[in-house]
Each structure stands twice: as structure tokens, then as C-alpha cells.
Amino acid sequence: MTEGEGGWVDALRARLGDRVSVSAGDLNAHAHDEGTPYTCIPGAVVFARSEADVLATLSTARESRVPVIPWGAGTSLEGAVLPVPGALSLDLSGMDTVGEVDPVGFTVTVGPGVRRMALNRRLRPHGLFFPVDPGADASLGGMAATNASGTTTVRYGGMRENVAALRVALLDGRVLSLGSAARKSSSGYALKHLFIGSEGTLGVITALTLRLHPLPPATASVQLAFPDVASAVLASVTVRGLGVVPERLEFVDAETVRAVNRHRDRRDPEAPTLWAEVAGRDGADVDAQLALLREAAELHGGQVVGEARTPEAQSALWAARHGVYDALRAAWPGHATRIGDVCVPLPALADTVTLALHLLDERGLTAPLVGHIGDGNLHLLMHALPDDAAAWARIDHVLHDLAAHAVAVGGTCTGEHGVGLRKRAYLRAEHGDALDVMRDVKALFDPGGLLNPGKVVGDPDALFEWRSDVPTRP
Amino acid sequence: MTEGEGGWVDALRARLGDRVSVSAGDLNAHAHDEGTPYTCIPGAVVFARSEADVLATLSTARESRVPVIPWGAGTSLEGAVLPVPGALSLDLSGMDTVGEVDPVGFTVTVGPGVRRMALNRRLRPHGLFFPVDPGADASLGGMAATNASGTTTVRYGGMRENVAALRVALLDGRVLSLGSAARKSSSGYALKHLFIGSEGTLGVITALTLRLHPLPPATASVQLAFPDVASAVLASVTVRGLGVVPERLEFVDAETVRAVNRHRDRRDPEAPTLWAEVAGRDGADVDAQLALLREAAELHGGQVVGEARTPEAQSALWAARHGVYDALRAAWPGHATRIGDVCVPLPALADTVTLALHLLDERGLTAPLVGHIGDGNLHLLMHALPDDAAAWARIDHVLHDLAAHAVAVGGTCTGEHGVGLRKRAYLRAEHGDALDVMRDVKALFDPGGLLNPGKVVGDPDALFEWRSDVPTRP
Secondary structure, eight states: OOHHHHOHHHHHHHHHGGGEEOOHHHHHHTSOOSSOOOOOOOSEEEEOOSHHHHHHHHHHHHHHTOOEEEESSSOOSSSTTOOOTTSEEEEOTTOOOBOOOBTTTTEEEEOTTOBHHHHHHHHGGGTEEOOOOOSSOOBHHHHHHTTOOOTTHHHHOOHHHHEEEEEEEOTTSOEEEEEOSSSOOOSSOOHHHHHTTSTTSSOEEEEEEEEOEEOOSEEEEEEEEOSSHHHHHHHHHHHHHTTOOOSEEEEEOHHHHHHHHHHHTOOOOSSOEEEEEEEESSHHHHHHHHHHHHHHHHHTTOEEEEEEOSHHHHHHHHHHHHTHHHHHHHHSTTOEEEEEEEEOOGGGHHHHHHHHHHHHHHTTOOOOEEEEGGGTEEEEEEEEOTTOHHHHHHHHHHHHHHHHHHHHTTOBSOSSSOOTTTTGGGHHHHHTTHHHHHHHHHHHHOTTOOBSTTSSSSOTTOSOOSOTTSOOOO | OOHHHHOHHHHHHHHHGGGEEOOHHHHHHTSOOSSOOOOOOOSEEEEOOSHHHHHHHHHHHHHHTOOEEEESSSOOSSSTTOOOTTSEEEEOTTOOOBOOOBTTTTEEEEOTTOBHHHHHHHHGGGTEEOOOOOSSOOBHHHHHHTTOOOTTHHHHOOHHHHEEEEEEEOTTSOEEEEEOSSSOOOSSOOHHHHHTTSTTSSOEEEEEEEEOEEOOSEEEEEEEEOSSHHHHHHHHHHHHHTTOOOSEEEEEOHHHHHHHHHHHTOOOOSSOEEEEEEEESSHHHHHHHHHHHHHHHHHTTOEEEEEEOSHHHHHHHHHHHHTHHHHHHHHSTTOEEEEEEEEOOGGGHHHHHHHHHHHHHHTTOOOOEEEEGGGTEEEEEEEEOTTOHHHHHHHHHHHHHHHHHHHHTTOBSOSSSOOTTTTGGGHHHHHTTHHHHHHHHHHHHOTTOOBSTTSSSSOTTOSOOSOTTSOOOO
């Protein structure tokens, strides 16, 4: 039903006034995510300020049968927030209140539009932080919706482990309160977990209660170079066996170190490299952990490139790891990037890296390989000129082969970016009959297919499912 | 449908031969759990040896419309494994294979009937262990089915955090493979989490892949006495802020210390008491953690009762905590026990303990209070003569008031024992509209109400739902 046909924009305006926009600027600002090349212009954007606004939006969507696509910060990489062309983008960025910090239970309740960096600025005076760090300054609602994780997941877990409770607005107008500030429960079915990672296809998150963690009293970092990827993986396993769980444990491949050396005029060994940050009670504690990291590295043929204890020295040490993206952009001016991720069981990680390098080579491509090595989570930072269709096709081939491989070795097609539109093709191989059950669950919450339709469990061959008169292949 | 009417036992025998039993001994052995006073004699027991046996059982159940109640070790406390009288108990204890340990990814795949103590004996030579410790020597399948947790959850999480993957047989004959050995995923809906804690009402767990942890290189323990419960809670919070996460952090109330003193001829201060076990890289590491525990305790008026570093000394120190149950049995010979649990947000824990003591006093009862204090999880060890109906009614009143209080302060009616039959009454208050969604989910997996019917999301006023000619109130 279009605006002209059903007047759904008028119906929205009657309920939400100037929180509804059809200005070209607002529509275009919600037409892209940060990872997919599609442009999908919505018919209207609602800038929700409250749960009541979300319910009013869902009510109109239900009555007018217009698809609703929740929008947090737009930092999605696999198309999860792309609107159905002509339909409704529900922007939650204005629901950005941060509640009182509970200094005993270490929780805080926030709106879905709160960004993680702003949250951590608010938490710092309390001596607490929210650890999940996907890189982008994403919204907490979006992070829960994709079960985001990142560099600190090796120690703290991802969103799933750090969302204590959710409020979720359903399409039928009910609001569910799922989970609690209690640290555990065996009461009833884990609906909270069903919504974490559902990418807005089952309901709209209107509030989150998050688990917080004390800021570590002391930290230190080390950079380690290894003869090969397998040695780096084994060193990370040995470290854990020695009783050390790093805050972060990051990997890049040799080629990438070479690129960063060129870009930053560094002379780091051009070998598979780990960066580890450890946290502890005090300097002696982190020193002891660094000693065990050195021991584990040396046991597997690794060498220490550098160590750092002060915040400034640590920033300098990590600059090489954090400089990967800049080095890529400097080396390939004008190129666009696409970051693909898979996650495999740790015993399969070294071979997966080898395969990734082989696939790139086979297609005449280069791409930095960056991994959250403790989790078996590998990222490829692919790049090409925006209009080089042949290159993007080769990139698609590599990412396809890698996702298929990850599933074949018992891993997952997406470790932390979500399914969105582009990982749907792997869900049958990864989940088997469980995909049908997921579709039954989708039908339970959204029988009319109006909540972020087509995403996650949708038909992988259909780009969007709504109106036949709107082009769906941009 | 009874055996005579539908011949379902004959149908089972045709498929499963002597793995089907109707002997009085076998039926009676599956008529009780360890926490509820009901006797519910099943019509037959299937001793499944394989997933194929489970599927054959479910097939017969579906065709003959006979309820199936999965049975692991029978250590359930809230009635989750009690059969529907006259129906089918599906005993999974024979599915007890332990797969190869993955020494890189730290996982192992086990049958649902494997008991946790046997598993840990198998893991020890690999330098690994499975941390979830609910006290009882439960089966891993049963532990996943109730989302069990326990003393080590403060550090390692419960079953939800430590089950990497599940195989689940559905009533319709499909087998779902949920999750993977990859350490994280953002791929599709979290069906694995839906089954964890579903107590056999949605499907039957036929295999589990578990996350393992390295045995700590060093441990030490401390016993701390506090002027009041609130001080003990605050000390536990301070400890976390100082960067120490104990392996275990256990609480008992003053009266209970008194009872253990009498029973064991000890002279521990009769005050609210914490026991903490810390783990670390080496002796210096655990010594430093003990020093911070002392500091945190003293800051909140606590005093050190004892410290222990060797395994023997630690056993002696913990004996007072572990002696609670024995002291209870010694003080009240012939009494039966009922352990109730709730879990509340940490800021509400001290008041919850105070309320529990008040409720006991009001009803003229005594009960040791034992808590996993880092999780806000409180247990009451109630006791009475088995046939003292008035006492059991008073006990029910106390546990009812406490569960209602836990929900009212934003906690949960059951931290780790599950819902079974007896916590169903609190699900509406705890979950609101989400209870209706849970019932929709139940109907999706089990439209005929044959999988552990009436449990978890069933009508709290009905004890069992099957045949009107079988007495359901024992």
C-alpha cells in the first residue's frame, strides 16, 4: 500500500506529528548502511522519541500493512537496516536516555539509540564500562539486534552475555519485558535470547538493561610475531591454559603488517602477528601476565616485537593494529571497502586463514586479514573502486567461498556482523532443519511479514519482499 | 490412551525391545524427583541408548498420543522430571558417551545422560574441567534443560554460557543441530537458548557440545565473617571492583554457622559469613587476591576467620560451608528437606535475606540460608517430618512469599532450580505478556501437549494434564 493508496504517511503524521519525515535528506540518510552497495530509499522516516512512538508506528504499520525497518546508527555491514524501498524506516537514535547506574549490581538501563562511546563516557566516572566493542560507534539497540561482539569478547563475551534485560515492542502492540537485573534465572523460555540477534525481524527493542564491568586497575600490552598462523593460534591456546585471559587478543597476517609498515614507516617483522592487552590488579599482576604471554609465544616460535605499560605506550603499540584500515585506504585511494566476517572452531582457524589467502590470490585480490583470534573470528577487509563491477564480483566469490568453508568446518557464516540480506544464502547449510523452525518463529511474531521483511530468515534469492511496483534490485 | 486401549507399550516394544520396561522397580524409580513430595508412577520407562531410540520413542508418543517426560538423573527439585501418571518416562541415562576432548578449542561433545562428576574425572588428565556445579551429580542433559548453575557461576556462568551446541529431537521427528563449536555467531535466531531451560517441554536433548576451561594452576580460600548481610554483599561488590573475580563466593547466615559449630564442634564467629575461593597463575597471584579480599572485608567491617592455600587446608576451611546439609540432618533426624531458591538483583539481596529470616520466624520455622552471593541467588534449606502436613504448609507459605518478593523486586522466582510444577504460579507476575508468547512457542513445538505436559508454562492450577481417569493429585 503506497502513501497515495493508503495514506499511511498521513496516518503516521496524525499520531506522531513532526516526528515523521519525508524530506529527501532524511530519506537518503536512511537509504544505505556501511557495508552493502544497495541504495534503498524509504517512503518515510519516523524519529521515535519514546516507546509510545514505537507503538504508534507499529500500529500504523499493522493497520496500513507497511513494512517497518528499525534503524539505530546505520553502521550495519550486511544490509540489516536497509529499508524496503518506499516503506518505513524507524529511527531509534532519539531514544538515547541513559538511566541511573546501579553501583552495586553493575547495571544500567539505556534507550536503544544510545551509542556505545557516549555510554562509556557516562560510565567512566563510576569506574565502570560496557565492554562490547564492535569497532563502529554503533547503537546499543543495534548491537543487541545483531548480537554484536568484537575485540573484548574473548574476555567479556558479546552482547548476548552482557544484555541483562530487554523491552521489546511487538507488532501486535504488546510490550514484552524480558530478563531482569538478577544475574541469572531458570524461569521460563529464554525469549530475551530469541530477540538478541534477530535484527528487528521479530520486534523492536525499546530499552536495554546492560551488565557493566569495573574498569581494570592496570593494563599492559604486547605485540608478538610468529613464524606462521598455526603457531599464533597455539600460543593463544597455551596462554589460556596458563591461566591468562587477555582483554583483547588480535591477529593480523604478514602482508598486512607489511602494508602498515609502509604506511607508517615502521619496521615490524612482516610475519603473522598478535597483539594482546592484559588487565590486572596492579603493575605486578600485568607484568606476570606479560611474562606468561612471552613464554607461550616462545614455546611456539614467536618473538616479542614490543611491550607497553603506560597508556601512551600502549596506544603507540596498538597503532599498528589500528592502522590497518588507514593503511588500506592510503594504499588504495578512492577504493570502497567491504568487510566480511566468519567464525570457525579454533582448531580450524589456521587452515581458514590459509584458505582465505589462497582465495584472494586465486582471484588476484589483496585484503588485510584481521582476526579476533581467541574467538576464531576472522575479518577480510576487501576493497575495490566503487564502480569496478568485475572486482566486486571477484570479492563476492571470495567471501562466498569463505562463508561456505566456515560452515563446512563446523563454524558460522557470520561471527558478529549478522545475516542481514547477504548471509541468508548460508543459513540452510549452517542450520539445516532449524532454519524452518526459525521461519515458524518469524511467522509467530510477524505473520504478515512486516518487520524488517526478507532479512535473516527470508528467501535468499529475493532482495526485498513488498510491492511489485517498486524496484528491488537497485 | 492407555496401554490396553492403544497398545502403546506394545508399539514401543516393537520398536525398542527390552529397552522398554514396565517392571515395578523401574516404574517406581522414575516416580519421584529429589525435591517434590509427589509420587507419579509412569506407565512405562524407555531406557534410550541412542538418538534413534529417542526418535522411536517420540514417534510412538506422537502416534499413540502418550505424554513423554525426559529423565536424566532424577535430581530435579521442582518436579520437572515427574512423569504424568501412567505415561512414558524417557530415561536418557544410558546415552552417556563422552566424545574426544578438543585440546585447542576446549570443547567436548557428550550424551545427555553423562553425569557431571564422571565428566570431570574424564577431563582432568587433559588439564580441563567443566565448571557448572549445581551441587547434585546431575546429568548434563538435565542441567541444560533447567539452565542449571551453582557455586562457580559467579566466574564461569551457568549452562547457558557453557553449552556451545545442542542436538534436539523434536516431537515431529526432526533433529535440530543448534549452535556450533565456534565461540560466537550472529547467524539466525538463538534456538539453542530456547531449549536451554525449557525442561523437556519443547524437545529432547540428544547431545551437547560443552565449553571447557583450564584447571586453575593455583587456588586459595578464605572465610570471612561480617557484622550483617548488607556488609557482606558490599564487600563482594568491592572485591569485584578491585579486579578480583572469585571462583566461588558463598554465603551462609549466622544461625547456620551456629548449627554447624554445634555439629562439628567448631568455634567460628556466629555471624553472616562468606567463603571465597580464588584461582590464579601461581601462589603469588592467589596471595595477592586474598590480600584484596581481606582489604574489601575490613572496609565493610568484616574479619578473616581463616585462610587456606593447600588443597587439604582448603577442604577443611570449606567443610563448614559444605557441612550445612549434614548439620541440618543431624539436628533434625528423620526430617525431609525441601530446598527453595530465588535470585534477586544484588542491591535487593540483603533485604531479601532479612525478609527470609522474618518469614521463617513468623511461621515458627528454621532453615539454613545459603547463597551464591555474587549472583544474588539465595537458597532456603527447609525441613520437616515427612508427614507433618501443617509444617509443609507453613514451608509452602514461606517459599511462596519469598518467590513473590523476588519477582516484586525485579528478580526471578527461580535462580537455578527451574520451574517444573511448583514455580509455575509466579510466571505471570515475573514475565507478564511474555508468558503468553512462551505458550505460543510451546504450541509451535508441541501442538498436542505431549512433551512434559503441564510443566513450565502450563496452567499453575493443574497438576497434570492427560487422562481424566488417572488420579493427578497423589
